[in-house]
């Protein structure tokens with residue numbers, strides 16, 4: 001028996017029955033999971049949350065799977081690190097980094113896929129597929145392995161080595177495609193239809209958002225139920241942003257927080273910034289971004305399926321959308337690592353660069369309480385960071401790498 005009351009289309013509002021395997025609405029809109037919050041409000045109080053486990057499952061009453069279906073590797077309840085030294089350097093007095101890099105498989109994708117795979121287990125789905133160039137693939141492969149579910153992943157041939165290797169190690173079937181992520185998506189759908197695979201692509205089913213929304217619950221709980229003034233989120237498909245926005249709504253309906261919202265800042269890469277363009281042009285949806293390129297693989301999404309939901313959250317919060325260059329990302333990543341000891345994915349590092357811009361423009365002030373989401377670990381990006389720290393071949397003497405040949 002599902003804890004949800006129904007599924008609701010985010011585009012046309014149509015209602016579907018809960019507890020079923022669902023893809024997109026017939027109109028093409030992503031589905032959202034709805035609960036009887038009035039009932040939950042009387043049975044589960046804010047002060048009781050801390051009795052739950054030190055993982056995202058401490059919010060289990062607001063997550064769809066039944067307790068016995070949960071497939072967990074300990075995802076969520078990540079540290080909210082007070083970044084005093086970085087804050088002092090940038091001129092932000094109350095700065096935190098929510099470090100999602102410590103999740104299983106090294107990124108916040110673990111949250112979404114723990115929830116989605118748990119629902120697959122509950123609904124008896126045995127074979128799943130996904131197109132991904134990066135961390136979503138690794139997380140899918142890990143949770144599918146833990147659940148004994150067959151995972152079929154379609155990856156562009158130039159996907160980072162770390163993501164390819166982890167998928168193989170987790171026993172997923174990986175097809176390397178000589179093409180773009182959109183080609184991978186098409187192949188996954190075509191092969192999947194013939195083979196009966198369930199499509200776990202971004203926003204193609206309603207349960208990944210539910211896992212990711214726990215980032216919103218956690219930031220509230222960790223700040224003693226007082227949301228910050230601004231949240232910086234590196235936005236690719238925007239699932240984390242959509243999820244957090246939904247979490248704030250649910251918490252308000254439960255009486256856990258008031259109606260004040262943080263300014264939601266969508267951070268993108270200069271080489272792929274469809275949300276920034278739509279925001280600046282005052283459009284409700286994004287246009288496809290041609291020739292998308294950035295070292296931040298998680299931000300290489302030319303046309304997010306849930307673009308209108310991301311833009312609603314950004315506008316509804318009087319937030320902003322900001323693009324930063326790959327150079328700025330890597331430079332900020334090195335700054336964050338060397339000043340705070342947090343080695344961030346370029347996506348997470350992009351938030352530091354974006355913060356600098358919004359402090360400089362006066363959009364944010366020194367006294368604002370600010371949370372940056374570091375969505376992944378820098379350890380998964382050796383190719384990107386190698387460009388900052390080139391090494392010469394072993395045996396060669398060179399000042400750059402500081403290599404010394406023993407006599």
Ligand SMILES: *Cc1c(COP(=O)(O)O)cnc(C)c1O
Pocket residue numbers: 107109134135136202234235236237238239240241298299345347348375376377
């Ligand atoms: C996938 C990914 C993102 C983008 O996530 P969305 O919620 O889909 O916007 C950001 N950072 C990292 C490290 C990712 O893997």
